[in-house]
Amino acid sequence: MEKVMVFIDGANLFFSAIDQNVKPNFSYEKLARKLVGSGRKLLRAYYYDAPLDQKTDPERYRKQQSFLSHVDKLSYFEVRRGRMFNGRQKGVDVRMAVDMVNYGFKNTYDVAIVVSADSDLVPAVEYVKAEGKQVELAFFDKCWNLKNACDSFIEFSADFFNDCY
Secondary structure (H helix, E strand, C coil), rough: EEEEEEEEEHHHHHHHHCCCCCCCCHHHHHHHHHCCCCCCEEEEEEEEEEECCCCCCCCHHHHHHHHHHHHHHCCCCEEECCEECCCCCCHHHHHHHHHHHHHHCCCCCEEEEECCCCHHHHHHHHHHCCCEEEEEECCCCCCCCHHHCEEEEECCCCCHHHHHC
């Protein structure tokens, strides 16, 4: 049975979903299980994001922290945090790339499912594939560089999320 790890770029997915008119309040647990499918084993799903600035918008910060706490409590999920600097996320894509490479090198998984459109992940994808791992990309059809680097592509659409609420 193939061992699968899912790597989710949280903010990238959230804002892309909104751009594609997909309600972003879907269940991440259902999404991960749908991506893994039957006949494969979900080892862990990592959700990457950076905490908002509490001083700038305390209410948005509170809502985000509540959401991240919820995701962290899901079965087989772990939240990995970057940081915010001048209103921009820092360290999120690097942390995601390091985790993909680290767990791939340690032979923890057979298949990595990447949920992102960030082309900064291409070198990590290429390294993991060179180590004999398969990399699947699941996202809206707007991530050409990353899509070309991965072994296969699962295209998100509004219909894809229907059974993830």
